[in-house]
Amino acid sequence: MLKAKKIPVSDLEKFKGIVAEDVVSKAKALILPRGSNLSWLSNVAKKNLIAKLKAEGIEYISVYSSDVDLQKNFFSQGAEYKEKLDVPVKRIDRELANQTMKQIGDLYQRIASGEDARDLYDSLIVTGHILTQEILQSDAITLSLIKVREKDEYTYVHSFNVALLAGFLAARLSRRDKKLVEKITIGGLVHDIGKALIPLEILNKPGRLDDREYAIMKAHPVYGFNLARQNGIEDLVVLSIIRWHHERVDGKGYPDGLTRDAIPLVARIAAVADVFDAVTTDRVYRTAESPYNAISLIFMGANTHFDPEVARELILALGLYPPGTVVELSNQSTAVVIASNHGDMIRPVVMVLSDFNGVFLEEKHVINLKQAPGLYIKGVIGNFSE
Ligand SMILES: [Fe+2]
Incomplete structure (x- = not known):
């Protein structure tokens, strides 16, 4: 359960939470309904609200404690719903992910010390084989990408994500050529x-x-x-x-x-995977882009930076609104994208968070926009990151 706490009205401007109790005026008129999401109010709207509350002599309001709790809550609910949906989503086992990142770290450290690292590379080949089986069984792998916890881990986590994304793109572009997917996955690692x-x-320069x-x-x-x-790595x-x-x-x-074609296709695939993961991750020198912005960036870079065929494949797989994107729907309600419909870039599966008044819904509705004629995404509000 979420915990509510009282915050001073003067702090409202910097607070991003959900209102926990109805706020009413002296004349018992509703000023701010329970469930309103403060992070979805513009700065001007917040200033007006603060003035209104102060004029009514209201100094504190009750809000749910933090966005992080809410995000976790939405995500766990989203995951629960997803399992019941007819949308293929698969998670890479966390244990396998951690083990792979440790292997990459060991390889880097051995190489940095100037010693022979053949045995460690051989164990990564075995891991690449296991990851390939996971990739080939999966139609949507994007929610498995791991986010960095420590800055020193960045390169290892990034390498793991690039391996998954590049392998996933390669599987689609090569009609599931197992040998090729395996080599690209190892290349990503x-x-x-x-x-x-x-x-x-x-x-790590800031x-x-x-x-x-x-x-x-x-x-x-x-x-x-x-x-x-x-x-001793000879594979081309x-x-x-x-x-x-x-x-x-x-x-x-x-x-x-x-x-263009002078760059081997496998490297053009890796380039798209590399940039997509890099820009969606927080670094010491900049904060992460939302998946939506990252997709736009790849889209804009098609033909200059990226191979257009590869860029197209990423957009087809993720959709224009990747999972985690918070969107406004055509009926003014707010929803979070929880899964993509492959091949339909603009109609993902969403979970509705608040109604047309911005009131947070306790009961969650999941809607596959592909099966909801008349309802569409009007715009992007923000994003949830895991
Ligand atoms: Fe690089």
């Missing part, structure tokens, strides 16, 4: 291996990199390529991903400035 040689003060630092950072694909070969798919995941189809990428 080790794509940034060259970062093992980049100084941590550059990798601001913009200067020219010298950026030049060092840009060396990681070539460092990685050389390290991989020194450690894996080597291509390591060396060319930062190339762009317009030739403005690095390290070799290749264009």
